Amino acid sequence: MTRRALWPAVLIALLLLAAGCGGGSSNKAGQTGGNVVQGGILRLGTTNYIDTLNPFAYIETQAANAFNMIFPQLVQYDYADGKYKIAGDLAKSWETSSDGKTWTFHLNSGGQWSDGQPITASDAAWTINTTVKFQNGPTAVLAGSVAHVTKAEAPDPTTLVIHYDSPVGNVLAALEQGWVLPQHAWEQYATGNGKGLKTYRPEEHLPMVTGGAYTLKKYEKKGTTVFIKDPHFYGPKSNVDAVALTYYTNADAMIADLKQNQLDWVDQVPFSAVNVVKKDPNLVVQTVPGFETTNITWNSNPRKPKNRELLNPQVKKALSECVDRDKIIDVVFSGYASKVENIVGDIAIDANKDLGPLEHNCADGNAILDSLGYKKGPDGIRVVPATTGQYAQPAHKMQYDIIIPTSLDFNGDREFDIVQQGFQEAGVKVTEKVGGDSSAAYALETDDNCDASKSIGYSHYDIAMWDWVGYVDPDFQLSVVTKDQWCSWSDTGWDNPEYDKLYDEQGTTVDPEKRKQIVYEMQKMVYDNFLYTQLVEEQLIDAHRKGWDGFNTALNAYSKTYYTQPHKVG
Amino acid sequence: MRGIDFVVKRVLFAIATVFVAITLNFVLFRAIPGDAIQALRCQHCTVQFKNALRKELGLDKSKWTQYRLYVQGLAHGDMGKSLRSQNPVTHELWPAIKNTIPMVALGYVFSIILGTITGVIAAWRRGTIVDRGSVGTALAFYSMPPQWLGLMIVLFLASAVGLPTSGIKDPSLGILGEPSLWTVVIDRLRHMVLPSLSIGLVLYGEYTLVVRSAMLETLGEDYVLTARAKGLSSWATVWKHAFRNALLPIVTLVAISLGFIIGGFITIEYVFSYPGIGLAIVEAIDQRDYPILQGAFLLLALAVIFFNLVADLLYFKLDPRVTT
């Protein structure tokens, strides 16, 4: 699963701000009775693979999970009482200067790299400075973690000072995306233009130097990767002796292996399999809400040459009203999803829950289209009358292609079918256009010659259906509709200077309450303009065998404890 | 002398076909709208980056120069780089080839043995219920889509026999400590059985039919009748005379049907998540990784051309009367 939003630079932090009520199954780590039994091997099955062990070159989410296991982070997330909050990892505590431009971190001492060298603040300072130095080139993947950083210093082995060029609202959330690398092993690659940092493949030169809760014993890209408990870890040590992570191309086979006791744990159960897993008396299913939001993405480029009626929020609203979201939840997600309206997802900090809700009311949708004068032709398809002016277009039928990427972790074809049925009721004909994996589908949206500086791009596609991974901090999700993200993360092609100004403002607003006001306003703008029709918010479902406990589904991709806490029950 | 002529002719034809395959490969992948680079998407895939990559791959040069470079590269074993991983295509495909060959070979051998046996028996017992039964079964398997047969095996057979239906290795193998060679071999074999069986069953029906009709033809010929008249038992006649003569079309067919195996194993590997060339093709399709797709196609074409040549030469060896 190469989900677009999980590409590296934006791994700001998967927000699974689950309320305890979600999902209906037990979700509290280590509270279901039985004693903690140390040791053993935790066999984990996944459908995501670790593409590389170089943090400057990774693409896949599972690689980020592996880095969490084998490298220190300054901070990570904790999850308790249905809320995420920043917790320490290598850093024990931190403070910020009164002007908000200098952050000081106090680090755990006593940690050592797998080759015996001590883990110190200068490793952290070197990693940050190197990332900053090459952030427009080889280290761009991690540039987001050091946004606005001017310099990092290590006055002593356990103190790290980071200087910023302006007060930044989400320093800790940003730093959570980065890892601390061993300077003595990596600095040889940071010479010249730094290209060596990106091309280095530690997996081809094992053993590699690690410094997290695990060392890496064996790496197979499309097979089994083995992590061994590191006894020198500075933090709470792993309960199990080893974690063996096996990649499956076929979720069906993975679930079968879990049922047959070839695996102890599966980190993501496909929606089509969840009912089967639930029925198995030897398996425990855990869910957290808000894993991803799925949407209808509308090309909102104001300079779009064709089918410009789709720029009209009224038209988009009318069509959206014809989509039966309950049916989507039922058929596509086996019930493991809920409706969502705002762009950031209900689980994000400062999610604006006053928007909508948009009801399923196709009669109203049809009335809107009628009132706009888009009459149905004899074939039942509405016709848009000719327009004049700068972007004049002739009279044409309302029929469009919808791009569906193949890399979704749910059945996109079925979601399309339901949307298609809805649109048909409104007198609009849509056809599925297979988008390929994330890269290929993006290319279809932005055009090949996309150039933000000349405002070229987003001129061919009309509609897509995709998803975004949820985040704790709304910053990233709000950024994807800015002009700055044209030809990059933007999939709507929207260009609204007023919105972009608000985006910059929230980034440097340190007062949480003030920031919230701005963030609310931004969400409302996105909602009112129908850049996306938000459909549903999916849950993340994992499953483990009885005889194990201590799993905290919500911390997937957020914390070392996601791997260190699971244990056998005695 | 005609013999050498024939061999030379067949070899030259094979070489010519290789060039046709290479050219076809080149033309097909350059005929798509735009180029492979256009479909590329990453954080730094700006217009400038893409142009640089085009230059690196020589896509800015004339088509003829590109073709020359492509052939030159191939001559040095250079099939280009994967767009996705940036690793050389050969580097990416080699492990897949190593996985595919034993699995396909196993299925192939299985189908030949089963097909020959059932074919001979059917011919020997011509017109009986045994004949009709084996021909009917053979026709049924022959008409099954390979991927569907694979799914049937997963659905109805796998759990009954307790064999794995996915991948190539037990995930818990060798987590701590190195497993013995014996354990590794057994584990590998266990993972190969079901996909191999699928390939074998898909193919065997065809062999049954061919062996049967080749046998029937020779069984009707004069020398077989003579052998019978001489008092040889019916089984001895079948074995000694008829089968030896029927071997000719069988050998040819066996070598030639490799082309079909190649069709079948792509989907069968997909069904069993068996990490071979077929699965590599499926992934490359999804990721629009054209160099990988191109490389895989060329490798398969080379394999088929090679086995066709082998079939021709074998045929010639068995029956020098052959004409071109």
Add this chain to the structure above:
Amino acid sequence: MTIVEAASAPEAPASVRAGVFRHVLGQPQAIVGLAVVSVFALVALLEPVLISGDPKEKVAAVFQAPSSAHLLGTDGGGADMLKLLAAGAQISLLVGFAAAVVSALIGGSFGLLAGFFGGKTDIVLMRITDYVLVIPDVPLMVVAAALFGRSITNIILIIGIIYWTTTARLIRAQVKSVRERVYVRRARALGAGNWRLIGKHVLPQVAPLLIANTVLLVAYAIFAEMFITFLGLGDPSLISWGRLIENAFTDDAVLNNAWWAIVPPGVCVMLVVLGSTLLGQAMEDTLNPRLRVGHLSVRRFRIRPVPRTEP
């Protein structure tokens, strides 16, 4: 390439050909084949009458076992399997027949021209045929579909353009023998032009064989469509049997133990392939007994007629 040359077709003027078809239908396997194919063709043609509404419409819970309301249960989207199968018959047979006709047109023309004109034309055309014959067709099809595919017309064309080679060889051999027949030679001596000879004398003689061959090709084309669709390269808006099997695979039907979502589409394909193979073979055998051995061996993925020595 070693191959059947100058197969001796019966010297049959038009009046006898009617007898050929009667003879074909005298064979039980041909009748069975014809019956099976006809039933499916009928279902495909009557689909709009038999099925009301969108076959993809959700009618019950997903993967519901067969019941009196839904005789074959429901698929991973809660749609009625029986309706889906009927809809699938339409697309699968459409692709099968259309692609077979494309193949027959290309292969027929190649064979006719090569066999009739002989000489350089023959060498060039057969050389092309030989090359295409050796390139592995399924991978080529997959690559072509990945690069150009996804619409049903493209898929039909891709299959048709790849599967014509054996037809070309077969027709060429037949044409060569027809060309030498007494009445053809007489017509030529009387001054008939080439195209007139082809149209009036040669084509009617090879047409039955071409038709028989087309029937066989239908089976291969349906197979080919399944390959393409199973790899996710089919037209996403259409339901074919291949699509149903792909859906079952991606919806984890195996895990859900929903055999009713997997077994029926495969059985349908099997029956149609079997039917058209039986029928096509019976026709070819009757029309050209010398080819019998060769064509028993045909799953036309990469088989050529078994070579013979020249008498």
